[in-house]
Amino acid sequence: MKLHDLSPVPGSKKEKIRKGRGAGARRGEKTGSGTKGQKKRFKVPVYFEGGQTPLYRRLPKRGFTPLQRGPQTEVINVRSLNKFDDGETIDPRRLEEAGLISSTEHVKLLGDGSLEVSLTIEVHAASESAVQKVEDCDGTVKIISSTDTGS
């Protein structure tokens, strides 16, 4: 065996087709692209109008992209919680059912007013005074993560 005795897998090497070499050749003129000229060379965008100001530039711009907002915080004060029973567990879903909030996305408990019942409260955030007031009534405040909306 010598170097020149070796050959690759039969059929694995193909000679490149030389397109566009003369009008008489089978792959002359349109070279398999179906047409001549600009459309033979590359894709012309459908919105291109031959150089005339195209529709999308002839008409004025309108509209805008609305601001992307983060989660909206719902606020609830401890004074609204007196309607619940002693010992009850309150989560955002429960608050929504009671009609105190309209979104369970992000709920913060604040300390306005006074609290008379002992509750276990699950919210996304709570103020210090709110926590104080809940604990004064032998209740607890549990902070849950923002994706959690309660059972």
Next chain:
Amino acid sequence: MADIKQIDDSELSFCNEVEMNEPLIHQAVVAFEANKRADVASVRNRARVAGRNKKPWRQKGTGRSRHGSRISPLWVGGGRAHGPTGEQDHSQRLTRKMKRKALLSALGVRAREDVFFELAEVELDEPSTATLHEVFDDADLVDENILLLTDGQDRLLELSVRNLPYCRLLKVDLLSTYHVVANSALVLAGEALEQLKARFE
């Protein structure tokens, strides 16, 4: 004194039953040659050719064909369109398994062609090209392209051999498929055969 003899088939049992895989050997050889390739070809495009880019004559009325630049690729002395840059990468890679299989297959083919020799009992006190030439002459190998594979231990042998025009020198652990195919005789010295076998255990 030193002596060259054919390596016995039983010594080459690790490869001489291996079936020939011609396409794979071919690929390994082509890859080896491609990896040796220094990309020397380099050419100036129209931006690199010396000359100013002035319009040679006016567009209309001269009776000559329109032209915009004398360094255009259409002109003699103009730049080359899409020419080699000298920065192309021609290297090819084979997976470890492919390399191994190609080498083993090539060794098998050459083993069946009886091109493996053993150089034994070399005892040199100083480098001596004449002595080694005599050894190869006795073995009728001087008209061949010999590849001497060493274990890298015998410095005196390497010095004695490297000026022989018909002989090339290579440490056995650097052996690749290309070397096996490209040389007409493979002579192993010292521990080279053991080291070669160890590669395929």
